[in-house]
Amino acid sequence: MARTSHLAFAIQAIGHIVSTVEFAKLLVGRDDRFSATLLIMKLPFEDSAATNYIHSVSASVSGSIRFVHLPELDSDSSSSSTSILFSNIIERQKPLVRDAIHHLTRSESGRLAGIVVDLLCTSMIDVANELGVPSYVYFASSAACLALMFHLQTLKDHQGLDVTEFANSDAELVVPGFVNSVPARVLPAVAVDKEGGGSMDFLDRARGFREAKGILVNTFVELESHVINSFVDGTTPPIYTVGPLLNLQHANNQKQDSGLDVIRWLDDQPTSSVVFLCFGSAGAFHMDQIKEIAIGLENSGHGFLWTLRRPPPKDKMTLSSDYVNFNEVLPEGFLDRTSKIGKIIGWAPQAAVLAHSAVGGFISHCGWNSTLESIWYGVPVATWPMYAEQQLIAFQIVRELEIGVEIRFDYNMNTSNLVSAQEIEGKIRSLMDGSSDIRMKRTRMKEKCMKALTEGGSSDSSIQRLIGDMITNIS
Numbered sequence: 001m002a003r004t005s006h007l008a009f010a011i012q013a014i015g016h017i018v019s020t021v022e023f024a025k026l027l028v029g030r031d032d033r034f035s036a037t038l039l040i041m042k043l044p045f046e047d048s049a050a051t052n053y054i055h056s057v058s059a060s061v062s063g064s065i066r067f068v069h070l071p072e073l074d075s076d077s078s079s080s081s082t083s084i085l086f087s088n089i090i091e092r093q094k095p096l097v098r099d100a101i102h103h104l105t106r107s108e109s110g111r112l113a114g115i116v117v118d119l120l121c122t123s124m125i126d127v128a129n130e131l132g133v134p135s136y137v138y139f140a141s142s143a144a145c146l147a148l149m150f151h152l153q154t155l156k157d158h159q160g161l162d163v164t165e166f167a168n169s170d171a172e173l174v175v176p177g178f179v180n181s182v183p184a185r186v187l188p189a190v191a192v193d194k195e196g197g198g199s200m201d202f203l204d205r206a207r208g209f210r211e212a213k214g215i216l217v218n219t220f221v222e223l224e225s226h227v228i229n230s231f232v233d234g235t236t237p238p239i240y241t242v243g244p245l246l247n248l249q250h251a252n253n254q255k256q257d258s259g260l261d262v263i264r265w266l267d268d269q270p271t272s273s274v275v276f277l278c279f280g281s282a283g284a285f286h287m288d289q290i291k292e293i294a295i296g297l298e299n300s301g302h303g304f305l306w307t308l309r310r311p312p313p314k315d316k317m318t319l320s321s322d323y324v325n326f327n328e329v330l331p332e333g334f335l336d337r338t339s340k341i342g343k344i345i346g347w348a349p350q351a352a353v354l355a356h357s358a359v360g361g362f363i364s365h366c367g368w369n370s371t372l373e374s375i376w377y378g379v380p381v382a383t384w385p386m387y388a389e390q391q392l393i394a395f396q397i398v399r400e401l402e403i404g405v406e407i408r409f410d411y412n413m414n415t416s417n418l419v420s421a422q423e424i425e426g427k428i429r430s431l432m433d434g435s436s437d438i439r440m441k442r443t444r445m446k447e448k449c450m451k452a453l454t455e456g457g458s459s460d461s462s463i464q465r466l467i468g469d470m471i472t473n474i475s
Contacts, residue, residue: 009115009116016120017053020038020140021053021061023138023218023242024036026245026453030464033471034064038065038068039068042070042071049281068100090120090124091123093124094124098127098130101127112133113474114133114134115133116138119209120205122204125211135211137215139217141368142389143224144177144400146227150210153203166192167193170183172184176230180399182395186392186395187392210236212237213473214237216466217240217242218243218372220457220458222448240465242459242462243452243453244375244453246372248373248376259348262353265343267358272357272358273358273360274359275302275363275428276306276348276354277363278363280365280370282387283309283387284309285311290330291421292419292421294331296425300425300428300429304341305348306343307346308323308326309346322346330344350373351377360379362381363381363428364381366383366397368393372449374442376450380403381403382405382430386411391412401445402437405430407424
C-alpha cells in the first residue's frame with residue numbers, strides 16, 4: 001500500500017519537540033502506511049537542548065521520520081511583547097512551510113494525510129486549508145489547560161467578557177471540566193495580558209483549535225477523565241488522548257559524563273531519601289530566593305539534588321544558564337555543611353533521576369512533560385510554577401488530582417514575593433512523608449499511566465481511532 005505522509009510542526013523548544021517526535025514515532029510504529037516529516041522553525045534564541053536532541057534523534061530513527069530545518073528568518077524586533085513576537089515569527093514562517101510542503105508532496109509517493117500543527121502554530125492551519133488537506137493540533141499540555149482556553153474564548157466571543165479583567169483579581173471561575181472553581185490568580189499570565197496584547201493572541205489560538213479536524217492531547221483518560229468527558233458536547237473538534245508521550249531514554253550527548261556522576265551519587269543514597277529540585281530549561285531564581293531555598297533544604301534534614309541555574313538577562317530572549325561558581329549565590333558555608341547529604345548541579349538527566357529509587361520527592365515548576373514524568377515514576381510533587389500555564393497545572397496537581405503538595409499556585413519568576421525558608425522546610429517535610437495519601441494516589445496513577453499506551457489501553461484505543469479518522473479524511 002502507498003505510504004501516506006503526516007507532517008508535524010514544532011517550535012524549537014525542547015518541551016514541545018520531544019513529545020511531538022514521540023508522537024510521530026508512535027504513529028508510524030502503529031501503522032506502516034504513515035511517515036512523518038517534522039518542520040523545525042528557527043527561533044530568535046538558541047536552545048542547545050533542542051538542537052542536540054534533534055541531532056541525536058535524526059541519527060537513530062528510521063527513514064519514516066524525517067526532519068526539515070526551515071531557513072532562518074531575519075531578526076524582527078518590532079515588538080517588545082514576547083507573545084506578539086512569537087506570533088509574528090510564526091506568521092512569517094508560512095511561505096517557508098508552504099514551500100516545504102510543496103517540495104515534500106512532489107518528492108513523496110502516496111497522499112498527504114494531514115498537517116499536525118503545534119499548539120503555538122495554529123495560524124499554520126491556513127496553509128493546510130490552502131492545500132485542501134486536513135489539519136490537526138498537537139496540544140503539548142494538559143486537557144485541563146485546553147478546556148480553560150476554550151472557556152475563556154467562549155466568555156470573550158459569546159458573552160462579551162473582557163478576560164483581561166481577571167488579572168490580579170480574586171475571582172473564581174466555574175470552568176467546564178474542572179471539579180473545583182478555578183482562581184483567577186492561576187490563569188496563564190498571557191491569557192490576561194492587556195498591555196502586551198498577549199490575551200488576544202491566546203484567544204486567537206483557541207479559535208484556531210476549533211478549525212482543526214482533531215486535537216491530539218498529550219494525556220490519558222484515567223488522569224483527566226472529568227475534563228475529557230466535558231469535550232463531548234460537540235462544540236470542539238474530536239479530542240484524541242495520545243499520551244503519556246515521554247522520551248524516557250533521552251540523554252543530552254554533551255552531558256553524559258555529568259549525568260553519570262549524578263546517578264552514581266544517587267546510588268549511594270538511601271531509598272526515597274532525596275528531594276529533587278528542578279525548574280525546567282527556563283526556570284531560575286534571584287539570589288534572595290536561592291538563599292531561602294538553601295536554608296529550607298538544610299533545616300529540613302533531607303537529602304537533596306538541586307539543579308541551580310542562572311536567570312537570563314532581562315533584556316535578552318535566552319534560557320537560563322549554568323553558574324561558574326555556586327558559592328556566589330549560596331549562603332556562606334552551605335556547600336560544606338551539606339556535602340554529605342546534598343548535591344547541587346547545573347543540569348540533570350531528569351527522567352533518569354526521577355526513575356532512581358533514592359528519589360522520594362520532586363519540587364517542580366510543573367511543566368506538563370515534567371508532570372507526566374513524575375506520574376510515570378510515581379514520585380510525589382511539590383508545586384512551584386514559574387511561567388506559561390504552569391500555575392494552572394500546579395492547581396490541577398494539588399486540587400483537581402490531589403497528587404501533589406502546594407508550595408505556591410500563583411508563583412511567577414518575574415513578579416512573585418519571596419517564599420520563606422520556613423515555608424519551604426515545612427513543605428519538604430510534608431512532601432517526603434512516606435505515609436501520605438498523596439504517595440498512595442501517585443502509586444495508583446502510575447499503574448494507570450503505564451497501561452494507557454499498551455495494547456487495548458485508553459490512549460492506544462484513541463490512537464487507533466485517530467488513524468481510522470485520518471484515513472477516512474483523505475479518502
